[in-house]
Amino acid sequence: MSENPLVDGEISLRCVEKEDLTELYELIYSEDVPEWKQWDAPYYALEYESYEDFERSMLRRLETTQSNSDPDSIRIIELNGRIVGTISYYWEHRPSMWLEMGIVLYRSAQWGRGIGTRVLQMWSSHLFEQLPLARVGLTTWSGNERMMRSASKAGLQVEGRMRKCRIVDGKHYDSIRMGMLREEWEQMRSSDAGRNVNK
Template sequence: MSTVVGPPGAPLRPWRADDVSPYREWLRPHHDWHRWDGPYFARPTDAEADAAAATLERAIAEHGGLPPSEDGLPPRRLVIADAVTDALVGTVSWHWESRETDWARMGVTVFDPDQRGRGVGRAALAAWTSYLFAHTDWVRLDYSTWSGNAAMVRVGQVLGFAEEARFRQARVVDGVRYDSVVMGVLRDEWLARPV
């Protein structure tokens, strides 16, 4: 797979061997991104970060950064690279919400706090959405976030995603209840949007 670039520039690329060490470090529990990306889930321990990095290292060695996909589907996870240095600053991903109906859910995580607020997540989500629609026949894509991450809700609004679900007070972060929010877009809507 060649690099995919989304405006204004957040390159998505396959994994490389030099991503393993920074990935391990970013997964460690003390990093700030954990406060925004699913903070209601347990943070990985150092041992879990080491195990995830070891799994990634094996996959890169065996498959060259793009683990084989099932049924010719797109890779499950790619690197968001710094537009200047090409260093790993985050990831995009997808998983099945319902395989039976070709309902895929996306994820975008920006690890590096210096990259937040600069349009990197928005550009990566736009590039990933375009890539997934271009390489599948899926009719819809969505992502889930929480109301405490107003920036992620806004990213979807700016890109033309609709708020499709709001599960009130479904998430607890630091003892405070927040809504779970699902933002979605249909293929026809995405392809018809002004670029």
């Protein structure tokens, strides 16, 4: 059964439906060198796959989530009813309840408008509410300063920096591990609630 969408004003994080797959496929694969990929782990090549393979793997992922008690592992990011990206998580080490978040905004016109920050806040809150996590994490690279700013504004802190282990356009960059502890999230949530009461 599909979960309810997470909504914050004009932003909605909703479950992926089969009818979304054509548009998602276009957003990911319509260009040979998509602009979003220059920021989303560009040190890994975008592996082209046929629509049939994409559909099969996405449907398998959705079915797997629905067959267990976990929250959906991927949601569509909609802005005013239009698909602009995806937000997801994956288990880094399930026995430790250690997961990592990932976000992609495919439409560059939406970059730099605070959408990523709000989505990360919504998603991390959802994960803390649904799962007994001690922390949520996110990994990026030092060349993606927008991602680091968004994550920081959403409450994540730099927890680790592996120096000069990513190469983009012939230049070395650091791998950046960021995270937020449950107690930090709870403190942020109570601060937000206090501000709303005082309005």
